[in-house]
Amino acid sequence: xxxxxxxxxxxxxxxxxxxxxxxxxxxxxxxxxxxxxxxxxxxxxxxxxxxxxxxxxxxxxxxxxxxxxxxxxxxxxxxxxxxxxxxxxxxxxxxxxxxxxxxxxxxxxxxxxxxxxxxxxxxxxxxxxxxxxxxxxxxxxxxxxxxxxxxxxxxxxxxxxxxxxxxxxxxxxxxxxxxxxxxxxxxxxxxxxxxxxxxxxxxxxxxxxxxxxxxxxxxxxxxxxxxxxxxxxxxxxxxxxxxxxxxxxxxxxxxxxxxxxxxxxxxxxxxxxxxxxxxxxxxxxxxxxxxxxxxxxxxxxxxxxxxxxxxxxxxxxxxxxxxxxxxxxxxxxxxxxxxxxxxxxxxxxxxxxxxxxxxxxxxxxxxxxxxxxxxxxxxxxxxxxxxxxxxxxxxxxxxxxxxxxxxxxxxxxxxxxxxxxxxxxxxxxxx
Ligand SMILES: Nc1nc2c(ncn2[C@@H]2O[C@H](COP(=O)(O)OP(=O)(O)OP(=O)(O)O)[C@@H](O)[C@H]2O)c(=O)[nH]1
Numbered sequence: 001x002x003x004x005x006x007x008x009x010x011x012x013x014x015x016x017x018x019x020x021x022x023x024x025x026x027x028x029x030x031x032x033x034x035x036x037x038x039x040x041x042x043x044x045x046x047x048x049x050x051x052x053x054x055x056x057x058x059x060x061x062x063x064x065x066x067x068x069x070x071x072x073x074x075x076x077x078x079x080x081x082x083x084x085x086x087x088x089x090x091x092x093x094x095x096x097x098x099x100x101x102x103x104x105x106x107x108x109x110x111x112x113x114x115x116x117x118x119x120x121x122x123x124x125x126x127x128x129x130x131x132x133x134x135x136x137x138x139x140x141x142x143x144x145x146x147x148x149x150x151x152x153x154x155x156x157x158x159x160x161x162x163x164x165x166x167x168x169x170x171x172x173x174x175x176x177x178x179x180x181x182x183x184x185x186x187x188x189x190x191x192x193x194x195x196x197x198x199x200x201x202x203x204x205x206x207x208x209x210x211x212x213x214x215x216x217x218x219x220x221x222x223x224x225x226x227x228x229x230x231x232x233x234x235x236x237x238x239x240x241x242x243x244x245x246x247x248x249x250x251x252x253x254x255x256x257x258x259x260x261x262x263x264x265x266x267x268x269x270x271x272x273x274x275x276x277x278x279x280x281x282x283x284x285x286x287x288x289x290x291x292x293x294x295x296x297x298x299x300x301x302x303x304x305x306x307x308x309x310x311x312x313x314x315x316x317x318x319x320x321x322x323x324x325x326x327x328x329x330x331x332x333x334x335x336x337x338x339x340x341x342x343x344x345x346x347x348x349x350x351x352x353x354x355x356x357x358x359x360x361x362x363x364x365x366x367x368x369x370x371x372x373x374x375x376x377x378x379x380x381x382x383x384x385x386x387x388x389x390x391x392x393x394x395x396x397x398x399x400x401x402x403x404x405x406x407x408x409x410x411x412x413x414x415x416x417x418x419x420x421x422x423x424x425x426x427x428x429x430x431x
Contacts, residue, residue, distance in 0.1 A: 074122075074123075074333075074418075075142065075144070075330065075331050075332055075333040076331075076333055076416060076417060076418035077333055077334060077336070077338055077341060077416045077417055078338065079338050079369075079371055079377045079417050079419070080338070080371065081337060081338060081339065084337060084338055085337075087329065087331060087332055088328065088329075088332060088335060090328075090329035090331070090332075091329070092149075092325065092326035092327070092328060092329050092330070093329055093330050093331075094147075094149075094325060094326040094330075095146075095147045097147060097323060098147055098148075098149065098323075098324065098325055098326045099147050099148040099149070099321035099322060099323055099324065100148070100149050100150075100151070100185075100321055100322060100324040100325065100326055100327060101148070101149075101150050101151070101185050101186060101317055101318075101320055101321040101322065102150075102151045102153065102183055102184045102185045102186075102327070103150060103151065103152050103153065103184060103185070103186050103187075103188050103317060104153045104155060104177070104180040104181050104183070104184035104186075104187045104188065105117055105152060105153060105154055105155060105188045105190055106155050106158060106177050106180070106181070106187060106188070106189055106190070106208060106211055107157065107158065107189055107190035107191060107192075107208060108157055108158055108191075108192065108205050108207075108208065109132035109133055109156075109157025109158070109159060110130070110131075110132045110157060110192065111157065111190045111191060111192040111225060112190060112192060112225040112226060112304045112305070113135070113154055113155065113157070113190045114126035114127060114128045114134065114135055114154050115128050115225075115304040115305055116190055116223065116225060116302070116304035116310065117141050117152045117154045118141075118304075119304050119307050119310045120141075120143065120150070120152060120310060120313065120314045120317070121141045121142075121143050121152065121333070122143075123141075123333060123415055123416060124412050124415050124416065125141045125333060125334045125336070125341075125416055126139070126141065126154045126344075127344040127345060127347060127348030127351075127412075128348055129348045129349070129351035129352040130351075130352060131351040131352070131359070132157060133156065133157060133159075133167075133169065133173070133360075134347070134348050134351055135154055135155065135156045135157065136156055136170060136172060136173065137156060137170070137172035137176050138153050138154065138155045138156070138172070138176040138177070138179065138180045139153075139154055139334060139335055139336045139340075140152065140153055140154075140328075140334060140335045141154060141333065141334050142327075142328050142332045142333055142334065142335075143314070143318075144326070144328075144330040144332075145318055148318045148321040149321065149326040149327065149328065149330070150317050150318060150321065151327050151328070153180040153183065153184060155176055155177040155180045156172060156173045156176055156177060157173075158177050158205065158207035158208055158211065159173055159174065159207065160174075160206070160207060161174050177207075177211060178211060178214065181211060181214070181215045181218060182215075184218065185218075185219070185322065186218065186219045186220065186221060186297075186320070187211070187212070187215065187218050187219070187220045187221070188220075188221045188223055189204075189208060189212070189220060189221065189222050189223065189243075189296070190223045190225050190304075191204070191222065191223065191224055191225060191239075191243065192225055192226050193224045193225065193226055193227060193230050193235075193236065193239055193301075194226040194229040194230055201239055202238065202239050202242035202243070203242065203243075203246060204243050204246040204247065209246060209247065209250055212247050212250075212251075213247075213250050213251060213254055216251055216254075219297050220247075220295070220296050220297060221296060221297060221298050221299070221300065222240065222243060222244070222296035222298070222299045222300070223299075223300045223301075223302055223313065224236060224239060224240065224299065224300070224301045224302070225302055225303070225304050226303060226304070226305070227301050227302065227303050227308070228303035228305060228306055228308065236301055240294070240296075240299050241294075243296075244294045244295040244296055245295075247295040247296075248295045251295075298316065300312065300313045300316075333416065334416070338369075338417070339366050339369065341413065341416055341417075342366065342369075342379055342381065342409075342413055342423070343364050343366065343381070345409040345412040345413050346364060346381055346383075346405060346406075346409045346423075346425070347359070347362075347364060348409075348412075349404075349405045349408045349409045349412075350362055350383075350394075350405055352408075353401060353404060353405060354393060354394065354401070355393070358390050358393055358394075361385065361386070361387075361390065362383050362384065362385055362390070362394070363383070363384040363385075364381055364382070364383055364384075365381065365382045365384070366379065366380070366381055366382075367380040367381065367382050367426065368380035368424075372422075374420070375419050375420070376419060376420035376421070376422060377413070377417055377419060377420070377421045377422070378422045378424070379413075379421065379422070379423050379424065380424045380425075380426060381423070381424070381425055381426070382425075382426045382427075382428055383402070383425055383426070383427050383428070384428045384429075384430055385427070385428070385429055385430075386429070386430055386431065387429075388429065388431075391427065391429045394427055395427060402425050402427055405425060406423050406424070406425045409423055410422070410423040
Protein backbone atom coordinates (compact mmCIF):
# COMPACT_ATOMS: atom_id res chain seq x y z
CA UNK A 1 0.00 0.00 0.00
CA UNK A 2 1.52 3.36 -0.97
CA UNK A 3 1.27 6.21 1.51
CA UNK A 4 -0.66 8.29 -1.01
CA UNK A 5 -3.30 5.63 -1.50
CA UNK A 6 -3.65 5.07 2.23
CA UNK A 7 -3.77 8.77 2.89
CA UNK A 8 -6.54 10.80 1.27
CA UNK A 9 -4.48 14.04 1.06
CA UNK A 10 -2.25 14.42 -2.00
CA UNK A 11 1.51 14.73 -1.52
CA UNK A 12 2.29 18.41 -1.11
CA UNK A 13 -1.25 19.49 -0.30
CA UNK A 14 -3.47 19.91 2.76
CA UNK A 15 -5.84 17.03 3.39
CA UNK A 16 -9.41 18.35 3.55
CA UNK A 17 -10.99 15.23 4.95
CA UNK A 18 -12.20 15.92 8.48
CA UNK A 19 -14.95 14.77 10.82
CA UNK A 20 -15.89 11.50 12.47
CA UNK A 21 -16.43 9.57 9.24
CA UNK A 22 -13.12 10.54 7.63
CA UNK A 23 -10.10 8.27 7.62
CA UNK A 24 -7.75 11.01 8.82
CA UNK A 25 -9.65 13.64 10.76
CA UNK A 26 -8.07 17.09 10.61
CA UNK A 27 -4.86 16.01 8.97
CA UNK A 28 -2.35 17.74 6.71
CA UNK A 29 -0.14 15.75 4.34
CA UNK A 30 3.04 16.89 2.64
CA UNK A 31 6.15 15.69 0.83
CA UNK A 32 8.64 18.44 -0.06
CA UNK A 33 12.38 18.85 -0.81
CA UNK A 34 15.10 21.58 -0.63
CA UNK A 35 18.86 22.53 -0.69
CA UNK A 36 21.48 25.02 0.67
CA UNK A 37 25.08 26.28 0.23
CA UNK A 38 28.64 26.22 1.78
CA UNK A 39 31.75 28.42 2.19
CA UNK A 40 35.52 27.92 2.71
CA UNK A 41 37.33 27.78 6.05
CA UNK A 42 40.59 29.19 7.55
CA UNK A 43 42.34 27.98 10.64
CA UNK A 44 44.52 29.65 13.26
CA UNK A 45 46.17 27.61 15.98
CA UNK A 46 47.87 28.79 19.12
CA UNK A 47 49.30 27.02 22.11
CA UNK A 48 49.03 28.13 25.73
CA UNK A 49 48.73 26.78 29.29
CA UNK A 50 50.27 23.47 28.28
CA UNK A 51 47.21 22.65 26.16
CA UNK A 52 46.68 22.89 22.44
CA UNK A 53 44.25 25.66 21.55
CA UNK A 54 42.56 25.70 18.21
CA UNK A 55 40.93 28.96 17.25
CA UNK A 56 38.85 29.40 14.11
CA UNK A 57 38.88 32.43 11.84
CA UNK A 58 36.05 32.13 9.31
CA UNK A 59 34.44 28.91 8.31
CA UNK A 60 31.99 26.68 6.57
CA UNK A 61 29.92 23.62 7.20
CA UNK A 62 29.97 20.33 5.33
CA UNK A 63 26.44 19.93 6.64
CA UNK A 64 25.23 23.11 5.01
CA UNK A 65 24.21 21.24 1.88
CA UNK A 66 22.20 18.16 2.80
CA UNK A 67 21.92 17.03 -0.79
CA UNK A 68 25.69 16.88 -1.13
CA UNK A 69 25.78 14.81 2.05
CA UNK A 70 23.28 12.34 0.64
CA UNK A 71 25.56 11.95 -2.35
CA UNK A 72 28.54 11.03 -0.13
CA UNK A 73 29.52 7.39 -0.08
CA UNK A 74 29.75 5.96 3.43
CA UNK A 75 27.94 4.31 6.28
CA UNK A 76 24.23 4.79 6.51
CA UNK A 77 21.29 3.53 8.51
CA UNK A 78 19.30 0.58 7.15
CA UNK A 79 15.64 1.51 6.79
CA UNK A 80 14.24 -1.86 7.84
CA UNK A 81 14.40 -2.41 11.59
CA UNK A 82 15.67 -6.01 11.43
CA UNK A 83 18.33 -5.12 8.87
CA UNK A 84 19.48 -2.29 11.13
CA UNK A 85 19.60 -4.63 14.16
CA UNK A 86 21.55 -7.18 12.11
CA UNK A 87 24.00 -4.48 11.03
CA UNK A 88 24.61 -3.50 14.65
CA UNK A 89 25.22 -7.15 15.53
CA UNK A 90 27.76 -7.68 12.71
CA UNK A 91 31.26 -8.70 13.79
CA UNK A 92 33.42 -5.59 13.29
CA UNK A 93 35.43 -5.77 10.05
CA UNK A 94 38.47 -4.37 11.83
CA UNK A 95 42.09 -4.37 10.64
CA UNK A 96 44.80 -6.41 12.40
CA UNK A 97 45.67 -3.53 14.77
CA UNK A 98 42.35 -1.76 15.40
CA UNK A 99 42.11 1.41 17.48
CA UNK A 100 39.07 2.75 19.33
CA UNK A 101 38.08 5.90 21.21
CA UNK A 102 34.73 6.25 22.97
CA UNK A 103 33.94 9.90 23.58
CA UNK A 104 31.13 11.04 25.90
CA UNK A 105 29.97 14.53 24.95
CA UNK A 106 28.43 16.31 27.94
CA UNK A 107 27.39 19.84 28.71
CA UNK A 108 24.50 22.13 29.53
CA UNK A 109 21.33 22.04 27.41
CA UNK A 110 21.74 23.89 24.11
CA UNK A 111 25.55 24.03 24.36
CA UNK A 112 25.71 22.57 20.84
CA UNK A 113 26.66 18.96 21.67
CA UNK A 114 24.56 17.38 18.92
CA UNK A 115 25.66 19.97 16.37
CA UNK A 116 29.27 19.23 17.26
CA UNK A 117 28.77 15.46 17.06
CA UNK A 118 27.07 15.80 13.67
CA UNK A 119 29.86 18.00 12.42
CA UNK A 120 32.55 15.52 13.53
CA UNK A 121 30.65 12.68 11.86
CA UNK A 122 30.04 14.81 8.76
CA UNK A 123 26.41 13.67 8.77
CA UNK A 124 23.28 14.83 10.53
CA UNK A 125 22.76 11.87 12.83
CA UNK A 126 21.46 13.73 15.90
CA UNK A 127 18.52 16.12 16.11
CA UNK A 128 19.42 19.78 16.62
CA UNK A 129 17.21 22.73 17.53
CA UNK A 130 17.47 26.11 19.17
CA UNK A 131 15.29 24.90 22.05
CA UNK A 132 16.67 23.05 25.06
CA UNK A 133 16.30 19.29 25.61
CA UNK A 134 16.23 18.29 21.97
CA UNK A 135 18.30 15.21 22.87
CA UNK A 136 16.36 12.97 25.24
CA UNK A 137 18.64 9.97 25.68
CA UNK A 138 22.21 8.98 24.90
CA UNK A 139 22.89 7.53 21.49
CA UNK A 140 26.04 6.73 19.58
CA UNK A 141 27.39 8.08 16.31
CA UNK A 142 30.22 6.12 14.71
CA UNK A 143 33.14 7.43 12.68
CA UNK A 144 35.46 4.81 11.19
CA UNK A 145 38.58 5.92 9.35
CA UNK A 146 41.49 3.64 8.41
CA UNK A 147 42.36 1.65 11.54
CA UNK A 148 40.56 3.98 13.98
CA UNK A 149 36.97 4.04 15.17
CA UNK A 150 35.48 6.90 17.16
CA UNK A 151 32.22 6.28 19.00
CA UNK A 152 30.61 9.60 19.92
CA UNK A 153 28.07 9.38 22.74
CA UNK A 154 25.70 12.32 22.39
CA UNK A 155 24.00 12.86 25.74
CA UNK A 156 20.98 14.90 26.93
CA UNK A 157 21.84 18.36 28.24
CA UNK A 158 22.76 18.12 31.92
CA UNK A 159 19.98 19.17 34.21
CA UNK A 160 19.39 18.98 37.95
CA UNK A 161 16.99 16.35 39.38
CA UNK A 162 14.74 19.14 40.71
CA UNK A 163 14.54 20.91 37.36
CA UNK A 164 13.98 17.60 35.64
CA UNK A 165 11.11 16.85 38.00
CA UNK A 166 9.63 20.31 37.58
CA UNK A 167 9.55 19.94 33.79
CA UNK A 168 8.44 16.31 33.83
CA UNK A 169 11.57 15.15 31.98
CA UNK A 170 12.21 11.44 31.45
CA UNK A 171 14.69 9.74 33.85
CA UNK A 172 17.17 9.46 30.93
CA UNK A 173 17.84 13.21 31.21
CA UNK A 174 19.53 12.79 34.58
CA UNK A 175 20.81 9.20 34.28
CA UNK A 176 22.18 8.99 30.74
CA UNK A 177 25.01 11.55 30.85
CA UNK A 178 26.55 9.94 33.92
CA UNK A 179 26.08 6.43 32.48
CA UNK A 180 27.77 7.47 29.23
CA UNK A 181 30.87 8.56 31.17
CA UNK A 182 31.14 5.05 32.56
CA UNK A 183 31.42 3.68 29.00
CA UNK A 184 33.81 6.36 27.71
CA UNK A 185 37.58 6.61 27.28
CA UNK A 186 37.45 10.39 27.26
CA UNK A 187 34.90 13.02 28.21
CA UNK A 188 34.38 16.04 25.98
CA UNK A 189 32.87 18.97 27.85
CA UNK A 190 31.02 21.27 25.46
CA UNK A 191 30.53 24.84 26.70
CA UNK A 192 28.57 27.59 24.99
CA UNK A 193 30.76 30.69 25.18
CA UNK A 194 28.28 32.95 23.44
CA UNK A 195 26.58 34.09 26.63
CA UNK A 196 26.91 37.87 26.72
CA UNK A 197 27.68 37.74 30.45
CA UNK A 198 31.33 36.83 30.89
CA UNK A 199 30.61 35.82 34.49
CA UNK A 200 28.07 33.20 33.41
CA UNK A 201 30.21 31.56 30.77
CA UNK A 202 33.24 31.60 33.07
CA UNK A 203 31.60 29.09 35.38
CA UNK A 204 30.96 25.42 34.86
CA UNK A 205 27.37 24.54 35.72
CA UNK A 206 26.94 22.37 38.82
CA UNK A 207 25.85 19.27 36.89
CA UNK A 208 28.86 19.29 34.56
CA UNK A 209 31.12 19.83 37.52
CA UNK A 210 29.52 16.89 39.35
CA UNK A 211 30.04 14.60 36.36
CA UNK A 212 33.75 15.49 36.25
CA UNK A 213 34.12 15.10 40.01
CA UNK A 214 32.59 11.64 39.89
CA UNK A 215 35.03 10.61 37.15
CA UNK A 216 38.27 12.39 38.03
CA UNK A 217 40.34 9.67 36.35
CA UNK A 218 38.71 10.15 32.97
CA UNK A 219 40.79 12.25 30.55
CA UNK A 220 38.83 15.35 29.61
CA UNK A 221 38.71 17.77 26.72
CA UNK A 222 37.20 21.21 26.85
CA UNK A 223 35.41 22.43 23.75
CA UNK A 224 34.48 26.09 23.78
CA UNK A 225 31.68 26.25 21.25
CA UNK A 226 29.87 29.03 19.38
CA UNK A 227 32.99 31.18 19.08
CA UNK A 228 31.48 32.56 15.85
CA UNK A 229 29.11 34.69 17.93
CA UNK A 230 31.64 35.63 20.60
CA UNK A 231 32.61 39.27 20.23
CA UNK A 232 35.76 39.39 22.35
CA UNK A 233 37.91 36.43 21.28
CA UNK A 234 40.47 37.51 23.89
CA UNK A 235 37.96 36.38 26.54
CA UNK A 236 38.51 32.76 25.49
CA UNK A 237 41.69 32.43 27.53
CA UNK A 238 40.06 33.82 30.63
CA UNK A 239 37.09 31.50 30.16
CA UNK A 240 39.37 28.47 29.79
CA UNK A 241 41.36 29.33 32.91
CA UNK A 242 38.22 29.91 34.95
CA UNK A 243 36.53 26.69 33.84
CA UNK A 244 39.68 24.70 34.48
CA UNK A 245 39.98 26.32 37.90
CA UNK A 246 36.41 25.27 38.78
CA UNK A 247 37.22 21.58 38.33
CA UNK A 248 40.68 21.72 39.90
CA UNK A 249 39.31 23.52 42.95
CA UNK A 250 36.39 21.10 43.30
CA UNK A 251 38.71 18.08 43.04
CA UNK A 252 41.09 19.59 45.59
CA UNK A 253 38.14 20.15 47.94
CA UNK A 254 36.95 16.57 47.45
CA UNK A 255 40.44 15.31 48.20
CA UNK A 256 40.69 17.37 51.38
CA UNK A 257 37.28 16.17 52.59
CA UNK A 258 38.18 12.54 51.84
CA UNK A 259 41.52 12.96 53.65
CA UNK A 260 39.83 14.59 56.65
CA UNK A 261 37.29 11.78 56.82
CA UNK A 262 40.13 9.24 56.67
CA UNK A 263 42.01 11.24 59.33
CA UNK A 264 45.10 11.84 57.16
CA UNK A 265 46.70 14.59 55.05
CA UNK A 266 45.88 14.58 51.32
CA UNK A 267 48.83 13.23 49.38
CA UNK A 268 49.92 12.27 45.88
CA UNK A 269 49.00 13.73 42.56
CA UNK A 270 45.57 13.48 40.95
CA UNK A 271 45.39 10.90 38.18
CA UNK A 272 45.06 13.61 35.56
CA UNK A 273 48.43 15.15 36.23
CA UNK A 274 50.72 12.40 37.32
CA UNK A 275 53.82 13.65 39.01
CA UNK A 276 52.33 17.03 39.93
CA UNK A 277 51.51 18.10 43.49
CA UNK A 278 47.77 18.45 44.10
CA UNK A 279 46.88 22.00 45.05
CA UNK A 280 46.02 22.29 48.77
CA UNK A 281 44.20 25.52 48.17
CA UNK A 282 43.49 26.53 44.62
CA UNK A 283 43.26 30.20 44.00
CA UNK A 284 41.25 31.63 41.17
CA UNK A 285 43.61 32.51 38.30
CA UNK A 286 44.62 36.14 38.16
CA UNK A 287 44.69 37.99 34.87
CA UNK A 288 48.42 38.76 35.09
CA UNK A 289 49.48 36.09 37.55
CA UNK A 290 50.97 32.70 36.78
CA UNK A 291 48.07 30.54 35.57
CA UNK A 292 47.58 27.14 37.18
CA UNK A 293 48.03 24.09 34.99
CA UNK A 294 44.92 23.36 32.94
CA UNK A 295 42.67 20.61 34.28
CA UNK A 296 41.63 19.74 30.75
CA UNK A 297 44.03 17.70 28.66
CA UNK A 298 43.28 19.81 25.61
CA UNK A 299 41.13 22.77 24.77
CA UNK A 300 39.44 23.44 21.44
CA UNK A 301 37.69 26.61 20.40
CA UNK A 302 35.23 25.83 17.68
CA UNK A 303 32.10 26.79 15.89
CA UNK A 304 30.17 23.54 15.57
CA UNK A 305 27.62 25.36 13.44
CA UNK A 306 30.08 26.54 10.81
CA UNK A 307 32.49 23.66 11.25
CA UNK A 308 35.37 25.98 12.19
CA UNK A 309 38.17 23.99 13.83
CA UNK A 310 36.00 20.86 13.99
CA UNK A 311 38.30 19.15 11.49
CA UNK A 312 41.19 19.73 13.90
CA UNK A 313 39.19 18.19 16.74
CA UNK A 314 38.16 15.27 14.52
CA UNK A 315 41.79 14.60 13.57
CA UNK A 316 42.80 14.87 17.22
CA UNK A 317 40.22 12.27 18.30
CA UNK A 318 41.26 9.89 15.51
CA UNK A 319 44.90 10.26 16.53
CA UNK A 320 44.05 9.56 20.20
CA UNK A 321 42.22 6.26 19.53
CA UNK A 322 43.80 3.48 21.59
CA UNK A 323 44.76 -0.04 20.55
CA UNK A 324 41.48 -1.85 21.11
CA UNK A 325 38.94 -3.86 19.10
CA UNK A 326 36.32 -1.81 17.30
CA UNK A 327 32.88 -1.59 18.85
CA UNK A 328 30.93 -1.62 15.55
CA UNK A 329 31.19 -2.79 11.97
CA UNK A 330 32.55 0.00 9.74
CA UNK A 331 29.20 0.27 7.91
CA UNK A 332 27.46 1.49 11.10
CA UNK A 333 26.68 5.19 11.39
CA UNK A 334 24.57 5.20 14.56
CA UNK A 335 22.92 2.81 16.99
CA UNK A 336 19.59 4.69 16.80
CA UNK A 337 16.78 2.67 15.23
CA UNK A 338 15.36 3.92 11.90
CA UNK A 339 12.00 4.78 13.46
CA UNK A 340 13.61 6.58 16.38
CA UNK A 341 15.66 8.60 13.90
CA UNK A 342 12.52 9.59 12.01
CA UNK A 343 10.70 10.59 15.19
CA UNK A 344 13.67 12.58 16.46
CA UNK A 345 14.19 14.33 13.13
CA UNK A 346 10.58 15.55 13.10
CA UNK A 347 10.70 16.46 16.79
CA UNK A 348 13.83 18.55 16.33
CA UNK A 349 12.26 20.42 13.43
CA UNK A 350 9.07 20.99 15.44
CA UNK A 351 11.18 22.41 18.26
CA UNK A 352 12.88 24.66 15.76
CA UNK A 353 9.77 26.17 14.19
CA UNK A 354 7.11 26.23 16.91
CA UNK A 355 7.03 28.73 19.79
CA UNK A 356 7.51 28.19 23.52
CA UNK A 357 6.22 24.93 25.01
CA UNK A 358 3.99 23.95 22.06
CA UNK A 359 6.39 21.49 20.38
CA UNK A 360 7.09 19.72 23.68
CA UNK A 361 3.38 18.91 23.98
CA UNK A 362 3.02 17.22 20.58
CA UNK A 363 2.74 13.43 20.64
CA UNK A 364 4.25 11.57 17.71
CA UNK A 365 3.64 8.12 16.29
CA UNK A 366 4.63 6.33 13.11
CA UNK A 367 1.55 5.23 11.14
CA UNK A 368 3.24 3.87 8.06
CA UNK A 369 6.76 2.77 7.08
CA UNK A 370 7.46 1.25 3.70
CA UNK A 371 10.28 0.85 1.23
CA UNK A 372 9.05 1.80 -2.24
CA UNK A 373 9.81 0.01 -5.53
CA UNK A 374 12.77 2.31 -6.32
CA UNK A 375 14.21 2.04 -2.81
CA UNK A 376 12.59 5.25 -1.63
CA UNK A 377 11.29 5.30 1.93
CA UNK A 378 7.68 6.29 2.59
CA UNK A 379 6.90 7.40 6.14
CA UNK A 380 3.67 8.67 7.62
CA UNK A 381 3.89 10.15 11.09
CA UNK A 382 0.97 11.32 13.14
CA UNK A 383 1.32 14.46 15.23
CA UNK A 384 -1.31 14.68 17.95
CA UNK A 385 -2.20 17.90 19.73
CA UNK A 386 -4.76 18.55 22.44
CA UNK A 387 -5.54 22.23 21.84
CA UNK A 388 -7.14 23.92 18.88
CA UNK A 389 -4.69 26.80 19.15
CA UNK A 390 -1.75 24.37 18.94
CA UNK A 391 -3.35 22.71 15.94
CA UNK A 392 -3.57 26.07 14.17
CA UNK A 393 0.05 26.89 14.99
CA UNK A 394 1.23 23.51 13.81
CA UNK A 395 -0.61 23.76 10.52
CA UNK A 396 0.34 27.38 9.90
CA UNK A 397 -1.21 29.43 7.13
CA UNK A 398 -2.41 27.08 4.43
CA UNK A 399 -0.47 24.26 6.08
CA UNK A 400 2.84 26.06 5.55
CA UNK A 401 4.25 25.24 8.99
CA UNK A 402 3.76 21.50 8.92
CA UNK A 403 4.95 21.51 5.30
CA UNK A 404 8.20 23.16 6.36
CA UNK A 405 8.69 20.64 9.17
CA UNK A 406 8.10 17.78 6.78
CA UNK A 407 10.50 19.22 4.18
CA UNK A 408 13.29 19.85 6.66
CA UNK A 409 12.98 16.50 8.46
CA UNK A 410 12.92 14.80 5.07
CA UNK A 411 16.32 16.34 4.23
CA UNK A 412 17.75 15.13 7.50
CA UNK A 413 16.46 11.62 7.00
CA UNK A 414 17.66 11.42 3.38
CA UNK A 415 21.14 12.10 4.73
CA UNK A 416 21.16 9.27 7.29
CA UNK A 417 19.30 6.73 5.16
CA UNK A 418 21.09 7.79 1.97
CA UNK A 419 18.00 7.47 -0.12
CA UNK A 420 14.91 9.37 -1.12
CA UNK A 421 12.55 9.86 1.80
CA UNK A 422 8.89 10.83 1.38
CA UNK A 423 7.71 12.06 4.72
CA UNK A 424 4.03 12.64 5.25
CA UNK A 425 2.84 14.34 8.42
CA UNK A 426 -0.71 13.84 9.61
CA UNK A 427 -1.95 16.29 12.23
CA UNK A 428 -4.66 15.19 14.64
CA UNK A 429 -6.54 17.06 17.34
CA UNK A 430 -7.74 15.14 20.38
CA UNK A 431 -9.78 17.21 22.78
N1 LIG B 1 26.05 30.32 16.38
C1 LIG B 1 26.24 29.04 16.71
N2 LIG B 1 25.19 28.29 17.04
C2 LIG B 1 25.42 27.00 17.36
C3 LIG B 1 26.71 26.43 17.37
N3 LIG B 1 26.60 25.15 17.75
C4 LIG B 1 25.30 24.92 17.95
N4 LIG B 1 24.59 26.02 17.72
C5 LIG B 1 23.14 26.20 17.83
O1 LIG B 1 22.78 25.98 19.19
C6 LIG B 1 21.48 25.38 19.25
C7 LIG B 1 21.55 24.15 20.11
O2 LIG B 1 22.34 23.16 19.46
P1 LIG B 1 22.21 21.61 19.82
O3 LIG B 1 23.28 20.90 19.08
O4 LIG B 1 20.80 21.12 19.65
O5 LIG B 1 22.55 21.68 21.37
P2 LIG B 1 22.59 20.49 22.43
O6 LIG B 1 23.67 20.81 23.38
O7 LIG B 1 22.67 19.16 21.75
O8 LIG B 1 21.15 20.70 23.10
P3 LIG B 1 20.29 19.73 24.09
O9 LIG B 1 19.57 18.74 23.22
O10 LIG B 1 19.38 20.69 24.77
O11 LIG B 1 21.24 19.08 25.04
C8 LIG B 1 21.06 25.12 17.80
O12 LIG B 1 20.23 26.18 17.38
C9 LIG B 1 22.37 25.15 17.05
O13 LIG B 1 22.22 25.54 15.69
C10 LIG B 1 27.80 27.28 17.01
O14 LIG B 1 28.96 26.89 16.98
N5 LIG B 1 27.50 28.57 16.69
